[in-house]
Amino acid sequence: QQQVKQSPQSLIVQKGGISIINCAYENTAFDYFPWYQQFPGKGPALLIAIRPDVSEKKEGRFTISFNKSAKQFSLHIMDSQPGDSATYFCAASMWDDMRFGAGTRLTVKP
Amino acid sequence: AAGVIQSPRHLIKEKRETATLKCYPIPRHDTVYWYQQGPGQDPQFLISFYEKMQSDKGSIPDRFSAQQFSDYHSELNMSSLELGDSALYFCASSPQGYEQYFGPGTRLTVT
Numbered sequence: 001q002q003q004v005k006q007s008p009q010s011l012i013v014q015k016g017g018i019s020i021i022n023c024a025y026e027n028t029a030f031d032y033f034p035w036y037q038q039f040p041g042k043g044p045a046l047l048i049a050i051r052p053d054v055s056e057k058k059e060g061r062f063t064i065s066f067n068k069s070a071k072q073f074s075l076h077i078m079d080s081q082p083g084d085s086a087t088y089f090c091a092a093s094m095w096d097d098m099r100f101g102a103g104t105r106l107t108v109k110p
Numbered sequence: 111a112a113g114v115i116q117s118p119r120h121l122i123k124e125k126r127e128t129a130t131l132k133c134y135p136i137p138r139h140d141t142v143y144w145y146q147q148g149p150g151q152d153p154q155f156l157i158s159f160y161e162k163m164q165s166d167k168g169s170i171p172d173r174f175s176a177q178q179f180s181d182y183h184s185e186l187n188m189s190s191l192e193l194g195d196s197a198l199y200f201c202a203s204s205p206q207g208y209e210q211y212f213g214p215g216t217r218l219t220v221t
Contacts (some may be wrong), residue, residue, distance in 0.1 A: 034210075041217070044212045046212075
């Protein structure tokens with residue numbers, strides 16, 4: 001059973017638009033929430049991460065919003081570009097025990 | 111910056127053969143993880159090592175074993191290969207937990 005639920009499964013966005021991917025978790029012991037970006041045939045690359053004492057973290061065009069009470073967090077990609085087309089995985093971790101969401105395949109159309 | 115190195119990048123084996131995958135973590139990272147990723151799936155945790163000792167075990171088949179050596183590199187040994195073992199195998203390393211940095215992966219094809 002997936003301990004981290006991720007949606008949507010796939011997402012199509014126009015260039016310049018905002019991509020939003022959502023994740024939810026149950027185990028309140030998780031205390032580190034990273035997002036990974038994966039291109040076909042490549043390893044997942046750590047994109048951005050947040051800890052539960054912060055409600056938002058922004059790095060360039062990528063923002064994580066975190067809602068501790070709802071046990072939800074989301075990734076926002078502003079000004080989405082065709083080069084952002086990839087699969088995105090959210091994850092939740094307790095120290096070295098990391099659980100991944102099922103992934104979202106993002107396609108950004110030119 | 112140095113990244114995780116995995117070898118080989120591609121491997122083709124026949125059923126019932128043995129395979130050994132190698133992982134060289136980022137320097138000064140003391141924790142290594144192994145994951146298996148099937149097509150269209152998220153990475154599934156297999157096993158991890160901290161300071162050369164097994165620290166956690168996931169859904170790793172009994173036919174698989176792994177170890178971390180004194181130089182911190184790790185090897186995943188897979189025996190009696192089955193068609194279902196065909197997947198991407200990733201190694202990740204971490205500087206004391208939490209942040210995991212993945213290698214480029216080994217694509218294993220079992221025929």
